[in-house]
Amino acid sequence: MKYFVGIDIGSTAIKISVADENKNLIGHKISASGSMFYKYAQEALTELLRELGIDEKEVVYTVATGYGRKLFKEADENISEITANAIGAQQAAKEYGEIKTIINIGGQDSKAISLDAEGNVVNFAMNDRCAAGTGKFLDVVAMNLEIGVDELSDYHFKSKGTPLSISSTCAVFAESEIIGLLGNGHSVEDIISGVHYSIAKRIVKLVKRVGVKENVYFDGGPALNGGLVSAIENELGHKIYVPKHPQITTSYGAAVLACDAFFSESES
Amino acid sequence: MNDEHTIETPKEKQNRHKAMEAIAVLNSLKEDFKSPIKSMDYFYDLFEKVYCRHEPLHEGKTKIGTMCIQIPSEIIYALDGVPIRLCNGFYTDDEIGSDLMPSKSCPLVKATVGLFASDNFTDKPDITFSPTTCDQKTKAGAIIGSLGHTIIDVGFPRTKESEESRHYWRESVKHFAVELSKFQGKKLTRTNLESAIKKVGYAQSLYHKLTDFRKNKIVPILGVDMFLVTNAFFFDKIDGWISAVEKLVAELEQRVIEGVNVVGKASPRIVYTGSPPIFPNYKIPLIIEESDAIIVADETCSSNRMFNDMVAVDEWNLYDMMDSISDKYLKACTCPIFTQNNDRIRRIIQLVRSYKGDGVIYQAFAGCQVYEMEQRSVLAAMEREGIPILYIESDYSPSQQGQLTTRVEAFIESLKNRKRMKK
Numbered sequence A: 001m002k003y004f005v006g007i008d009i010g011s012t013a014i015k016i017s018v019a020d021e022n023k024n025l026i027g028h029k030i031s032a033s034g035s036m037f038y039k040y041a042q043e044a045l046t047e048l049l050r051e052l053g054i055d056e057k058e059v060v061y062t063v064a065t066g067y068g069r070k071l072f073k074e075a076d077e078n079i080s081e082i083t084a085n086a087i088g089a090q091q092a093a094k095e096y097g098e099i100k101t102i103i104n105i106g107g108q109d110s111k112a113i114s115l116d117a118e119g120n121v122v123n124f125a126m127n128d129r130c131a132a133g134t135g136k137f138l139d140v141v142a143m144n145l146e147i148g149v150d151e152l153s154d155y156h157f158k159s160k161g162t163p164l165s166i167s168s169t170c171a172v173f174a175e176s177e178i179i180g181l182l183g184n185g186h187s188v189e190d191i192i193s194g195v196h197y198s199i200a201k202r203i204v205k206l207v208k209r210v211g212v213k214e215n216v217y218f219d220g221g222p223a224l225n226g227g228l229v230s231a232i233e234n235e236l237g238h239k240i241y242v243p244k245h246p247q248i249t250t251s252y253g254a255a256v257l258a259c260d261a262f263f264s265e266s267e268s
Numbered sequence B: 001m002n003d004e005h006t007i008e009t010p011k012e013k014q015n016r017h018k019a020m021e022a023i024a025v026l027n028s029l030k031e032d033f034k035s036p037i038k039s040m041d042y043f044y045d046l047f048e049k050v051y052c053r054h055e056p057l058h059e060g061k062t063k064i065g066t067m068c069i070q071i072p073s074e075i076i077y078a079l080d081g082v083p084i085r086l087c088n089g090f091y092t093d094d095e096i097g098s099d100l101m102p103s104k105s106c107p108l109v110k111a112t113v114g115l116f117a118s119d120n121f122t123d124k125p126d127i128t129f130s131p132t133t134c135d136q137k138t139k140a141g142a143i144i145g146s147l148g149h150t151i152i153d154v155g156f157p158r159t160k161e162s163e164e165s166r167h168y169w170r171e172s173v174k175h176f177a178v179e180l181s182k183f184q185g186k187k188l189t190r191t192n193l194e195s196a197i198k199k200v201g202y203a204q205s206l207y208h209k210l211t212d213f214r215k216n217k218i219v220p221i222l223g224v225d226m227f228l229v230t231n232a233f234f235f236d237k238i239d240g241w242i243s244a245v246e247k248l249v250a251e252l253e254q255r256v257i258e259g260v261n262v263v264g265k266a267s268p269r270i271v272y273t274g275s276p277p278i279f280p281n282y283k284i285p286l287i288i289e290e291s292d293a294i295i296v297a298d299e300t301c302s303s304n305r306m307f308n309d310m311v312a313v314d315e316w317n318l319y320d321m322m323d324s325i326s327d328k329y330l331k332a333c334t335c336p337i338f339t340q341n342n343d344r345i346r347r348i349i350q351l352v353r354s355y356k357g358d359g360v361i362y363q364a365f366a367g368c369q370v371y372e373m374e375q376r377s378v379l380a381a382m383e384r385e386g387i388p389i390l391y392i393e394s395d396y397s398p399s400q401q402g403q404l405t406t407r408v409e410a411f412i413e414s415l416k417n418r419k420r421m422k423k
């Protein structure tokens, strides 16, 4: 068997996806990147292959992506995370339909990507200047409210009152706003749905910069948060598609590209 | 993943956006200041009911929309209608209206147009009267009509002093009364008009009592709360409003005895003038009062201008009453749409004097030509009088908050400084 590896080295996490010859996702792994990310990336890959029972020699092509991609010398090729994201999204949503717009919320930034009929990236917009509208923001909120990030969604749907908007765009100021709201006896549920709507509004603004075309695909860790998904859908006025493993679309895209690259190379 | 949750309809989304705008401001009013007033709860609840829960107030009643204060509410009450003033402060609606108006337009007018365009009212007016005051309002009336709403123009003169204007306006008011009376299938009589004048007059007298408290050295009520109270008059049931304000007056009397101060001892006293703050666009008033100053008086059409002057009737017969009503709306109006508007300057100076204002803050909506234009004469007059004044332009968008705050804070600090120097 031949296997293809996509490795996405981001600022907070390393994500690895393994695909087979049919570009199906066989397995994936997410681990913290940290200062020694090169070493961690190596270790994580070895571990994943062992878990999957794949011999290293069976891995015939590796593509790296993400901020740290150029430092991962073992890769046969590297591509930008925008392209990888686009390829991964199309492959992951194959059964669902053609993807024209991608929303990606990462740990440190958020992106909107617009694709043409062939799936090429025609435009993208990015917010990397502040934590608002990123996964980091949700982490801070959950921490302030003393709940887990994975609980945010449940709270969102339990909100009965008006969502309380958070006006600060900065995570630090938002923190004090949230503490203030809590102090005045507002419900955690309404605060959380307010936070989700604040992020959603910002994301939708970003998406509008590249133009909203259906279908819309949403990936990145925060896409696991159903409350946030619903808020974005409401702000957008469209349904959005969330893949089964939204955190690894980009590394999966790299693995898919690895597969394509391998076969086109061996053909020529 | 991909749980099936339904997506909001455009109206639901608009309602949620408005609820979010509303609740944020209401929470600020309730929570950001020391010594909250118990009887303000009526008003907080009222706005929450209408703008967060979207519960209608006037089911079964005929609602008469008005595009500006110039439409006499006395006549509407006399003819058994509920006046709903449609001057709108929501950014959500402003954004909707932006598609129908030139980009540099008044946010208030855009928001009103947006509300009609979305046709999403809590209390939908059955008919709307549009006085031809400023250009944007006048043209907005036509846009609203073209969207399929019933709207009737009421000609309004743009010079104030002349006999012709006075005559023209009196005719316009009569025309309005005739139209409304046809619409309502009800006759205007001496009795129903007299009692409406008296009821509105009583509401005005309550406003005067309220605002008199602000002349005190220790001010028992915030300017933002006052704006909320006067804003409620746009759409509330008049009897509900009256009894709530009676309670408020009683509570403030008590506060005066107890010496409850809503701000600090050194907080500068501000007279507010310009484009009207309309809920939930309390951006500038909130910035002012959160920067340790207090608004002690205002010269705006969402508050003072709505209540200040009473209908003065000599003979309680229908004709005299009608003329007195017309005169009150024209002569007393200090809106900058008039060619000459020295009355406005006189009014501001008089407010500064009688409310012991330390300075004036003049807000113009970006896109409102007349307020922007009148800025020069007002600034010059204040300079002559030695009254410090800050001029700011703003709109409904939440974006420039930081900059505005810095400017307002700097002005307030300079007023504090002046006060200290004087001592």
Ligand code: SF4
Binding pocket: B067, B068, B069, B070, B087, B133, B134, B137, B275, B276, B301, B302, B335, B336, B337
């Ligand atoms: S600013 Fe003038 S024209 Fe506009 S609503 Fe107020 S009174 Fe009417």
Ligand code: SF4
Binding pocket: B106, B107, B108, B109, B134, B135, B136, B137, B275, B276, B337, B365, B367, B368, B369, B370, B371
């Ligand atoms: S603020 Fe200016 S443009 Fe807007 S309604 Fe009033 S006068 Fe007209």
